[in-house]
Amino acid sequence: MTESLAITKFSDLANPTRFLALAARILPWLAAVTAALFAVGLYLAFTTQGDYQQGDTVRIMYVHVPAAWLSMMCYSVMALSAIGTLVWRHPLADVSHKAAAPLGAAFTLIALVTGSLWGRPMWGTWWVWDARLTSVFVLFLMYLGIIALNRAMDDPSRAARLSAVLILVGFVNIPIIKFSVNWWNTLHQPASVIRLGGPTIDGEFLRPLLVMALAFTLLFFTLHIMAIRNEIWRRRVATQRRMAARLAGRES
């Protein structure tokens, strides 16, 4: 094997060894930048003054909004990976959308829980069937369905191709669900009670929010690359176990 592990084009990443080498080089930097951004973002989030109406609960927003943003970005990353799986049969894309699904579900759950924690003092209830909440909840269910489908199949490459189909169909559906839920909500209840209205966002809140959003995005990519690496390792271990089992059968 004289070929170098240099990566010149995207398809080179199909070689898992190349990807692992790249991941080993990138991950420490990515993790360090993420940690630094979180330090700055959390510092800003806790030192800026609270809202004059919402008080300290406004700080929940610094976690809630980035998590909600990631819940959508993660599905887009999965949809891109799904295209990679179905069109180019890129092996890394298979692993990528499998690894992203639990992350997406986790960030969606964080968005739902923090939203609920914020809603209790602000709206007086843990949950309202608001259009936005409902569509995020449906998104959460879709993530869980994809994870369940991935776990239901033994053969990883077939599981990847089938869940890729499901991810793409879901991706086309998300705007329809969003639109229909908006329709449903405006039909059934007036939007007066639960408008997020309040003051339009001030620079005081915007700065920590942007830093936190960037930190969350980098956190996602750090975790995503780590999850892909773990999945590659897991498959290698599984392959070696199978080989060992075959050899053991031959000896006896």
Next chain:
Amino acid sequence: MGIIMTALLLRDLKLSIRAGGGALIGVLFFMTVVAVIPFGVGPDLNLLARIGPAIVWIGALLAALLGLDRLFQTEREDGSLDLLLMQEHPLVLTVLVKCLAHWLANVLPLVIASPLLGLFMNMNEVGIGAVMLTLLVGSPALTFIGAVGAAVAVTLPRGGLLVSILVLPLCVPVLIFGVSASYAAVEDPAPFLPPFLILVAITMFFAVLGPLGAALALRNGGD
């Protein structure tokens, strides 16, 4: 090609109507689900009349999902799925015809049974007619969306529950507009036509997307 597709349609219809097809079990399930609701919410006729359209729609949605996992699984078990995959006609068309056959045999009986259940729910004539019409127009979308789930889970030994989990979130728009249109027909200020036309649009959209996705999944899921 028309002859072949007609033959496929008739074959699927015969298979689902004759013994072991289970087409009428869906209707039975539908009636049972709707009949259980009053035991839960109480026998108040006014309340039942108000939630009637929603209950009938949800019952039909669940009953339509019930038989979905068999859409391709019986073919896979007896090997005819491989023949369907190998023929030279576009697989999308085959899937579309199979969806139509499934809808005719399993879902159309639900639509026909819905007026009876509307009477149980103390709905008036207009409401019953609206629910039946929206079910007639909207339920094909359920079959088309369900075909994707059925195709994805075709190789799984117990895929039925998984198909429901995968398909139900995607069916939310159909339910919303079906129920909206039904209510709009009964309650005066809301216009009936916009939600109804959107429901038609959703059905036509999924008539394309569903068979495409299902064909893609069937091609990729073969062992």
